[in-house]
Amino acid sequence: QKKAERQAELRDRFERLKLExxxxxxxxxxxxxxxxxxxxxxxxxxEFSDYGNITSAKVMRDETGASKGFGFxxxxxxxxxxxxxxxxxGRIIVSKPLYVALAQRKEDRKAHLAAxxxxxxxxxxxxxxxxxxxxxxxxxx
Numbered sequence: 001q002k003k004a005e006r007q008a009e010l011r012d013r014f015e016r017l018k019l020e021x022x023x024x025x026x027x028x029x030x031x032x033x034x035x036x037x038x039x040x041x042x043x044x045x046x047e048f049s050d051y052g053n054i055t056s057a058k059v060m061r062d063e064t065g066a067s068k069g070f071g072f073x074x075x076x077x078x079x080x081x082x083x084x085x086x087x088x089x090g091r092i093i094v095s096k097p098l099y100v101a102l103a104q105r106k107e108d109r110k111a112h113l114a115a116x117x118x119x120x121x122x123x124x125x126x127x128x129x130x131x132x133x134x135x136x137x138x139x140x141x
Contacts, residue, residue: 052080
């Protein structure tokens, strides 16, 4: 087997595994931010355990071991995750209100935010009327 063939085969396998992983956790993985610095994986799991079977709970940490203030909670069923989002979003844990939402992949989230921004900008342009090339309202408007 040639090196190029082997690389192509490994690349295909990696992409396949990546897609499987994405699909497996779609709708069951929650993103939780605004966590107090004292909350650890076990406390995060405990806070969300009322809403269903948790497969994993992880507080993200930096190189020194300090909390980054966000984490992920993964449920076994989408219904459980949805219930947790509606019940836990805005709930105050320790001294901070949590932000809880379905986790999105970074690329998906960036694309979604870019589309939202473009939509918002086109709405602003439409409301302000025609513009001349310099960006000022056209004469007579």
